[in-house]
Amino acid sequence: MANDKKMVEDITSMDVDFAQWYTDIVKKADLIDYSSVKGCMIIRPYGYAIWENIQKILDARFKETGHENVYMPLFIPESLLNREKDHVEGFAPEVAWVTHGGSEPLTERMCVRPTSETLFCEHYANIIKSYRDLPKLYNQWCNVVRWEKTTRPFLRSREFLWQEGHTMHATAEEAEEETLRMLGVYADFYEHELCIPVVKGRKTDKEKFAGAIATYTVEALMHDGKALQGGTSHNFGDGFARAFDIKFLDRDNTLKNPFQTSWGVTTRMIGAIIMAHGDDNGLVLPPAVAPIQVMIVPVQMHKEGVLDAARSVRDKLKDKFRVRIDESDRSPGWKFAEYEMKGVPLRLEMGPRDIEQGQCVIVRRDNREKYFVPLDELEAKIPEILAEYSAALYKDAFERRANMTYTCTELDDFIETAKNKPGFIRAMWCGDEACEIKMKELADVTSRCMPFGEEPCGDRCICCGKPATKLVYWGKAY
């Protein structure tokens, strides 16, 4: 049992130092490793398997909604990046520049893609000629690079993995519909697969994507009360289409610019999972994306029949669940701690006495429920337990968020709340960017989003006191 203790002691408690707790988990749950490539991460098998599960579910949803995958070049020539003014201003300061191929200097330097709007637009200009070519619903899974000064694994790294959807439509209405549809896909994924509640809403102009006319976002709240932007969906109107001279012959025989969207989520999602569900024993994974859903730990493994029984359970379950068995000679206690650290949703214990009684013990990662399950009912019972567990994870996160969401109508109260109570603050805003900047100065918060479907909580701007119609979620953010 000495081993178990050591393991647990190795993680900093989140109340003592949240940042260190996070770093401990990404390392000790074997999610990442560092390398001599500063600001980039090595995603280790256990971390990458989470990403593969995320990809698999989202990719299926994208395809169900009519999208096709493509692959664009890694590089963007400087002149191409420069084509849309707002966009280049947003990204140029943080791109990596390739200047040489082999020993020869390039005639034009190229950046490593920070995002691929410009490449998609150049391609769309080639392939869109008629209304018959629309909509174009493309997506790409790839790596992108943004030269961040301060980096943290998953949350902000110089290279990260993501998907970027880029679509073109005949009308502004269709583009807006698509933008919101994909935001809906993200929100649904967060809530139903990752068990993380999100606030869906629109970004203020100050916070929107470089070149977009509207950016929508899903915002999640982490354990420490900081917000995390979970995914964004942008409506570009026809701005890029004009800059890139993309035109189609419409039904009415006139040439028009199509309307465009883009939307993306990244490996940052793994950071969100860690900080929304994790605890002082380690990672806590939602079943939908857990690389191992059920870990079988044989107890008194060397007694006759135990290992055979455990293997036969594994074989029975392996086509339906991601199940493993730990046959190593570590103690059961060590294994319990290890798979808690790794956030495995269910631990299935089997000892000689259990086997005699034709049952096993299933313990949830949150240690709130323990189930004695007859071996011949496992296939039916495990999905129920996983569903209960997912619901519990969501409920916990939902209640935590509710307890950390404040509504303020007075500036003093806002500043006091922002200072002492981590979380979201709901407050009205007049729409003036000056007030947003001032709130940052006064309370060190940014506007996270203007939520959909929530009633105003007043009629005056929290900052300037002028008439206000916009409800805003404010917070400190990752």
Place this chain on the structure above:
Amino acid sequence: MANDKKMVEDITSMDVDFAQWYTDIVKKADLIDYSSVKGCMIIRPYGYAIWENIQKILDARFKETGHENVYMPLFIPESLLNREKDHVEGFAPEVAWVTHGGSEPLTERMCVRPTSETLFCEHYANIIKSYRDLPKLYNQWCNVVRWEKTTRPFLRSREFLWQEGHTMHATAEEAEEETLRMLGVYADFYEHELCIPVVKGRKTDKEKFAGAIATYTVEALMHDGKALQGGTSHNFGDGFARAFDIKFLDRDNTLKNPFQTSWGVTTRMIGAIIMAHGDDNGLVLPPAVAPIQVMIVPVQMHKEGVLDAARSVRDKLKDKFRVRIDESDRSPGWKFAEYEMKGVPLRLEMGPRDIEQGQCVIVRRDNREKYFVPLDELEAKIPEILAEYSAALYKDAFERRANMTYTCTELDDFIETAKNKPGFIRAMWCGDEACEIKMKELADVTSRCMPFGEEPCGDRCICCGKPATKLVYWGKAY
């Protein structure tokens, strides 16, 4: 019918200009597009879907053989690339260099990975401590960059997609076993899924990978008689492990360097498919990786009941096959030509008379067989037809290769054959690199591989006449 003709006329015949035929197919089958990023390609949805199918099958095989996926950084610091001497000499001349992050010059320039041995080694040095940590069986799906001077879509482009397996083993024997096991996975994939016969063998030292002690290859023969290196598997011995100071404490309590392999296949496979199976009507896809396996073309579509019947067939088949229906108002003839161009394995035609008789017509892409299939037997019959078709594709390619493989025992005959008869030439070699270089000068061929399991065809080197024990496949190569 004017449309059909136009379509077919648009492709250059492969006998007239093979290179142009290839270029026509990649463009007209919508596999790729060009962009302002010179030497890189845009992989369009139809091309990318082929790659996704390749990935899906291979990834499952890698996992079945115990491999795990990881993700390494895109960049390699120059000092890291320089750690293994042969390796850096092989790659440094063709890497893209990143010199600036935003507006600031980097303190050390970094290349965009041309391959990731160095990154894997640095990581392995961190995580391998004991024999208990071995073997490490990692794989990565990613993009890599090599600054090629002359490029061709799929075959040689500055950026391409691939997988790179990198494994570490306690003994030299295990590493050699792994190297050959993965070569076997590639050979099996080529032959059984892509229907392309390959010669498995070992590369000469001149042709082996930079830093490897042995490189194994699968070599395929294209329609024009040129060879294509289909995939390679490398045994590194402990050379990299020494250069990167990777050590493990073995069972006998001594520190040892582990033994290493790497192996990879790339989007080049799509080029192999085009050039091994394609014809003057376009692409010819093996069913295992075809994005659409069955294309339903309704005939006299606007007659009552035709479209409904076609849709009900689609719905019945869609969970078992990749099936589509073309409901556009193009003529059936136009559609026939279009899906021939796109290499769809089976075309399923249904007109009013067929429907009356409760049947449909299935035509294979090679137009050699036409099947009248009762609608209620489709689910059982299609797998049979696909299997027959796959076998026919393989047989064609196998016979073509047999007809284009020559055995030479005299130098004059070799030179004459190399000049006039495209294909493989089998001939003996003494093992001296000077003879390899001379064969290139005399006959413009390179050694493709020393095949496994074939009898020598003589006992003298084709070049110098000295005693020789090595049989070599020679050829011109992509």
